[in-house]
Amino acid sequence: MSIRMFRTLIAVADHGTFSAAGEAVFITHAAVSQQMKALEAQWDIALFDRTRRTPELTPVGRSIVARVREIVAAYDNLLPSVLGDDGLRGNLSLGSVPTGLTSLIPFAITSIKARFPELHIGVTPGQTKELVVELERGILDAAVVTKPHVIPRNMVWAPIAEEPMQLVTSLNVTSEDPFEILATYPYIRFTRKALLSDIIDNWLQMNRIVVKDTMELENLENISSMVHADLGVSIVPRRCVQPPNPLPLRYIPLGSDAPVRELGLLSLANTVKLRVLQEVEAELLNAVRVGVFDPFPAGVAAP
Numbered sequence: 171m172s173i174r175m176f177r178t179l180i181a182v183a184d185h186g187t188f189s190a191a192g193e194a195v196f197i198t199h200a201a202v203s204q205q206m207k208a209l210e211a212q213w214d215i216a217l218f219d220r221t222r223r224t225p226e227l228t229p230v231g232r233s234i235v236a237r238v239r240e241i242v243a244a245y246d247n248l249l250p251s252v253l254g255d256d257g258l259r260g261n262l263s264l265g266s267v268p269t270g271l272t273s274l275i276p277f278a279i280t281s282i283k284a285r286f287p288e289l290h291i292g293v294t295p296g297q298t299k300e301l302v303v304e305l306e307r308g309i310l311d312a313a314v315v316t317k318p319h320v321i322p323r324n325m326v327w328a329p330i331a332e333e334p335m336q337l338v339t340s341l342n343v344t345s346e347d348p349f350e351i352l353a354t355y356p357y358i359r360f361t362r363k364a365l366l367s368d369i370i371d372n373w374l375q376m377n378r379i380v381v382k383d384t385m386e387l388e389n390l391e392n393i394s395s396m397v398h399a400d401l402g403v404s405i406v407p408r409r410c411v412q413p414p415n416p417l418p419l420r421y422i423p424l425g426s427d428a429p430v431r432e433l434g435l436l437s438l439a440n441t442v443k444l445r446v447l448q449e450v451e452a453e454l455l456n457a458v459r460v461g462v463f464d465p466f467p468a469g470v471a472a473p
Contacts, residue, residue, distance in 0.1 A: 173245055175205045176238045179217070180440045182206065183235045184324030187224055194324075243444060259288035262446050265301040265313030266293060267364070268389035270433070273411040274330075275314060277457035282449060289446065298365045305438060312437035312447050314454065316365040321436075328435040328451050331410035331458045335370060335429045337422040338393075340400040348422050349379060356402035357381035361388050366431055370405045373429040394419060407431045410458045 181191035181202075188202040195202075210217050217231035227235065266275050271293070279291050294301075294310060301313040305325065314330065321327045337348045345351050352374075359381075360367040374381060384402050387393050393404050398417045408421070410433065435451050 173242060175209055176242050177440070178202055178205050179209065179235060179238055180242065183227060183232070184439050186323060239440065242440070259286065260290070262289065262291045262312075262443060262450070263310045264291055264293050264450070265296055265304060265310045265315070267298055267301070267315055267366075267433075268295055268391075269366070269407060269409065270314045271295055271389075272391060273409060273413040273462075274433075274454065274457055277411055277460070278450060278453035281453045281456065286449070291450075297361070297363045299363065302436065305436060308438075311441065311443050312435055312450065314433065315436050316369070317432035317434055318365065318436075324439055326437055326439050328437075329432060330435060330451070330454045331433045333407035333410055333431045333433060335373065335405050335424055335431065336408050337403060337424060338397050338406050339403045339420045339422065340397055341418060341420060342400055343403065343420060346422065348424050349377070351403055351422070352379050352381055352405075355382075356384035358385045358387060358393050358396050358402040358404040359383055360393070360404075360406075361386055364388075366407065369429045369431055373405075373424070373427070376427075410461070412462045414462075 178191060178195050178197070181194040182188060185191045185194055188206070189199045192199045192202045197205075206217060213234075215230055215234075216228050217234060218225040219228050264275070275293060279293070282289060282291065294304070294313075296304070296313075298313075298315040298318060301310065301315050302318060302322065302325075304310045305313055306322065317327065317329075337351060339351060339355070343351060343355065345354075360370065385396060387396070390406055390409075393406060394417050396402060397404055398419060405424070435447070435454060437447050441447065
């Protein structure tokens, strides 16, 4: 019995099959099976129901996994707890959808760095689908994303904010009717690679609104610039944290059935950086509570 075996057991629980677990912990399918049989022999219990084509954890097995997670977490935190730094040093790889990069993410990282200067956070931009893949591959420790349609079974979702969609136009558009505006003006859409695009398209279809696509862009800043230049209108999220110096634009509510984007922190269930991610989540929630990102607060001079 070893921590290595415990990590393999957690991987099986998180990934569903011995093969997928083996890939996650970098051992063969046969080695996973051997380790699981060794645990069952040492404990004299059946961790898995092998009458099924794909072995599934028994009720006792699921209870064991819950306790094993606590043991592995305590093991991973052993040295940091003795040294007194709670593990809040080193490197954290954080992904984010583009809409979070101008206000939400900078706000949270600025606050964390002020408290834990030895913690280095690298940020990778991407669309939700891309970031989920990078999480699964271990490239990222966590990511701020639009809530996926299905949360992968080996991941944990921590909600951060809800962002209702709204219509954005230039100041030259005088109508107050979002349906009339969408039917009249060229439409600038989010890239179809983004889950946000699916949310908006579903609402357009539900309301039988046919738009005149003119551009398809990757991020909110590019869309806002095009709208400001009077090149079209768009549907965008009402950001939970407002950026500094926003462009002068009109924002028009879409009504009581406006679609809502759920934004949250996604991470692997068996992460060894739980303590750090708890701080990141807390600062993200604090950023939403404050609502406005000021890079130069009172007493801090601009460069």
